[in-house]
Amino acid sequence: MTSLRPAQEEIVNYAGGRMGISAVPGSGKTYTLSWLAARLIEQADLFDDQEVLIVTLVNSAVDNFSTRISGFLRDKGLIPNLGYRVRTLHGLAHDIVRERPDLVGLSDHFTIVDERESQEIMDAAVASWLRIHPEFITDWSAPDVDLNSSHYTQKHWIDLVDSLARSFIRQAKDLQLLPADLQRLMQDINEPHPLLQLGLEIYTDYQRSLNYRSAVDFSDLIRLALLALQSDPDYQRRLHYRWPYILEDEAQDSSSLQEQILRSLVGLDGNWVRVGDPNQAIYETFTTASPRFLRDFLREPDVAARNLPNSGRSTRSIIHLANSLIEWTNAAHPVPELRDALTRPYIQPTPPGDPQPNPPDDPNGIFIMPQGYEAEKEIESVAISLKRWLPEHSDWTVAVLTSRNERGAKIVEELKKRDIPYVELLQSSQSTRSTADILAACLRSLADPGSATKLQDVLKRLGRIAAGDDKAMVNYYRGAVALLDRCPRLEDYLAPLPDSDWLAALPSDQVADEVRQILADFRDRIVRWQKASLLPVDQLLLTISQELFTNAPDLALAHKLALLLERAAANHPEWQLIEFAEELSSVARNERKLPGFSEEDTGFDPDRYKGKVVVATLHKAKGLEWDRVYLLSANNYDFPSAQPYDNYISEKWFVRDRLNLEAEALARLKALADGDLEGVYIEDGPATRAARLEYSSERLRVLYVGITRARRELVVTWNTGRRGDSQQALPILALQSGWKGNV
Structure with a gap:
């Protein structure tokens, strides 16, 4: 076993009661909590029907905890898989409901969608x-x-x-x-x-x-778990006995229901350890989680509040940058309501002799770009930097982090174009997006058969599939597209009369046989697809796919996309081909997840991909670290600060008065639940403005997470946005004076 730091030692000596721990990024909280669990199993005199319960956020963490605890128990000479249970909140809720479904009105055979x-x-x-x-x-x-x-x-x-x-x-x-x-x-x-x-x-x-369907969803499962505990005090007492120690990981992402479930299991006299980092609470926008539950817990009089402040992850300069963001937010943010978005403790480097020392410091390893790029130029600049940097750093890990999946997809396209090896941690893979893209192009052309531009677009995409890396075939397809662009009447190509066949009339001495054959084969395909366009859209898509793709993965993807369109057709019987094409385009643009084709979070190890560029969203990057990190789009759209000139992704351009309709609806729902009729009848607008503060607060924490992913080097860039009017993010501008450099 690795030796413990003094702060970790204090935590693993916990004997009982309630303890709350603020753990900075890279402080070894999983290691510490696993060690504590193993020590409790060894020394807490548990009966055979009792367990230490560990509750964590995602499935990969379940595997990580189980592996670590088993290893510690094995080192102690104990049976490795006894005396503890590791669950996500959903897994715990399932255990509670499945044991007594009758308490919440479910049959023994209920299902979870x-x-x-x-x-x-x-x-x-x-x-x-x-x-x-x-x-x-x-x-x-x-x-x-x-x-x-x-x-x-x-x-x-x-x-x-x-x-x-x-x-x-x-x-x-x-x-x-x-x-x-x-x-x-x-x-x-x-x-x-x-x-x-x-x-x-x-x-x-x-x-x-x-x-x-006699089914529940995941939100129901959590709600019903609490209801079961509230409905039967005897059942609650049995579970309280079964789990005399509860260790909660990632407590900054706890929700009201999660806290109520765990409080019910702990009871008034139970043992509860909550570990988290309020500065890494970045899921409020997507869930009902809030860091206030952990913050309030740490202030309760019977809670022993502790810190895990030491981190060996990053250089001292990167640590100083992250701490400076906390300090600026607390003391100098121009919006007082945002000054508690980040809180202490500051990150401290590891002490001398620590088994995980900080990387050698290099203040020049931080690059904050002062000038803004055009949106596409930012991606191009980062790709050029990586192309130059990677050959000399093949033993380093590197990541490009962005706020949204769509932006990540464009980065992947640029890396692929420049033959830079990459790995994706995005909503959908590049192969999924490519398949959806070409099928969307086919549907757009069939929806508008008189459009030469859309027809050429299909031929271009077919060329990418057929030609591959064959430069000669690439040129033949380019020639075919150029010829098609000069066709005066599409009907003379697709449905010619005997005396008006445009393709047959092309001079043989001016058109290569290969180009002529490409155009002939393409015409045959398009004519077949036009006839098939009378089929239901899912069958049409499968018909096209069987001609386009030959390998099993592409055909499987096409089948999944066909199911997506079949469901859309059932829900929207009025849709035409153009709407179905747009549905596929949303997958191609990485705006929509394709269920069943994204790997579940089963643990990602950046060290397995040295010499390759990992492209990830900032949310996917949480819990991970790389030697060099590129943090993109650090502008006032992706990281607003509640300034008059900021724009917000939740305030849609097509909604009147740029209202945040989700915020307006949820504010009224909460007011209704509280019996606050004034809040129910409030005018439109205040909830939108309040949501700006909440979102700006969360984005400060997302920025903090992005900075603390870097071990040795950090590159921060920004762009002027789609309309060219975005500015550098205010917190980045505040930090910039200490670091100058070029990518």
């Missing part, structure tokens, strides 16, 4: 609601938005209503409110707000579909 099935149910509920309420989009659209001329805008609205409804349902379940409860609360309201009505009606439809 996965993400894919939950999304299918939600898609159907949203589509049904929008068909009944077409006026909703009109009423809430910005005055200058032309809804009749843009399928793209309609698709945006469907996605927004889906996201709004999902957030509403998640929050309602966190408040332990079922549709019937909301209906009862709304009886006293004369004219319910349209957003409340939307949430209630879609929630009712969604929950009815779950009940029809």
Whole structure:
């Protein structure tokens, strides 16, 4: 075993009661908590039917804890897999409900819908609601938005209503409110707000579909676990006895329901250790989690508050930069409400003689770019830097971190174009996006058969598949596209009369036989696909795919995409090919996850990919570290600071008054639950402004997470955005004076 630092030693000597631990990035909290679990199993005189319960955030952490604890127990001469249980919150909730489903009105054979099935149910509920309420989009659209001329805008609205409804349902379940409860609360309201009505009606439809399947979703599982504990005090006491020690990891991401479940299991006299870093609470936007639960716990009078302040992950300069962000936020942020977004303790380097010493310090290893790039130029600049840097650092790990999956996909495309080896940690893989992209192009062309531009677009993409790295074939396809561009009438190419065949009339001495054959084969394909366009869209997609792809992975992806469109067709019977093409394009742009084709988080080890560029979102990067990190898009759109000139991703351009509809709906839902009628009837706008503060606070923490992923070198760049009006993020501007450099 590695020796412990003094702060770690104090924690593993814990004997009982309640203890809260603030652990800085790289402080070894998993190692410390695992050691504590092993020591308790060895020394706490547990009975055979008792266990130490460890609750963590993701499945990869379950495996990590189990492996470490087993190793420590083996070193102590104990049986490695006895005396403890490691669960995610969902896993724990499942254990509680599965043991006594009768307490919450479920049969012994209840099922849990996965993400894919939950999304299918939600898609159907949203589509049904929008068909009944077409006026909703009109009423809430910005005055200058032309809804009749843009399928793209309609698709945006469907996605927004889906996201709004999902957030509403998640929050309602966190408040332990079922549709019937909301209906009862709304009886006293004369004219319910349209957003409340939307949430209630879609929630009712969604929950009815779950009940029809005798199923629950993951949010139900947590809600029902608490209900089971509250319904039967004897059951609660049995579980309290079974788990006399509860160790909670990643407590900064705890939700109200999670805290209530664990408090119920711990009881008034139980033993509870909560470990987390409030500065790394970055999931509030997507979940009902909040760092305030851990912060409040640390201030409770019967809680022993401890710190894990030492970290050997990063150089002293990178540590100083992260600490400077905390200091600036606390003391100098221009918005007082944001000054508690980050909190102490500061990160401290490891002491002399520590088994995990900090990397040798190099202040020149931090590069904060003062000038902003155009959006595409930023990606190009980073790729050029990597191309130059990688050959001399093949034994280093390196990552490019970005805020959104779509941006990550563009980075991957640039790396691939420059033959730079890469690994993806994004919402969908490059192969998925490529498959979706070419199939979307085919549907766009079939939807508009008179468009020469769309037809050429399909041929270009076919050329990339067929030619591969064959330079001669690449040139032949380019020649075919150029010839097609000069075709005066598409019908003379696709459906020629005997005396007007454009392809046959091309001079043989001016057109290579290979080019002529490419155009002939392409015409045959397009004609077959046009005839097949009368088929249901999923069958059409499979027909096209069988001609385009030959290897099993691509065909499997195409089948998955066909199922996606089949479901969309059932939910939107009015859709034409252009809408289905846009659905595929959303996958190709990495805006939508394709269920079943992203690997579950089963543990990612950056050290396995030395000499390759890992492309990840900042959220995916949490818990990981690399020798060199590129942090992109550090502008006031990705990292706003509640300034008058900031823009916010949740305030959609197509919504009137740039309202954040999710924030407006959730604020009214919480007011309804609290019996606050004034909050229910409040005018539109205040909730949007409050959400700006919450989001800006979270983005400061996301920035902190990004900085602390770097071991030895950190490169921070920013771009001026799609419209060219974005500015450097305010916190980066504040930190910049200490570090100058060039990529």
